[in-house]
Amino acid sequence: MGVRRAAKGVGDFLIDTVGEAVAEVVLSLLACLLLGCLVLIAYLSWSASPRFTLAGAGLLSCFLAHGAWQTLRTPEKGRRRGLAALTAAAFTAAVATALVLLLYASGCDCL
Incomplete structure (x- = not known):
């Protein structure tokens, strides 16, 4: 019984470790893709x-500043309605x- 429980624990640990590594790679690729876009x-x-x-950057800055203020x-x-909800x-x-x-x-390292 002890060997099965240990093997199951090692298997669960490996699955969690590999899952976290894959998630890290996927998030890094998405971040690089977003930055590139x-x-x-x-x-x-x-x-x-x-x-x-x-001019667009200025308008976007004002839009985001209003959202930050809201x-x-x-x-x-x-509740917030209309423009306040959109900017927030x-x-x-x-x-x-x-x-x-x-x-x-x-x-x-894509840049």
Whole structure:
């Protein structure tokens, strides 16, 4: 009985270790792909029109700043509606994307 339990424990450990390694590789590849897409979008928009790229970056910054303000301020009674909910969701997605890139793309040797 002791040998079977030990073998099962070793098998479970190996399955967990391999699963974590595969998940790490998949997340790193997704982060590199996301970073590459962001760089490609920036390059294509800059090559099309630098003025529109800067104007779009300014508008996106204002949009995300409004979302940050809506997310981090003291909530009012009731729910967020309309533009406030949209900007808060966009800010949350931008923060999540930045966190994924910070954690997984920093070790990416694709650049």
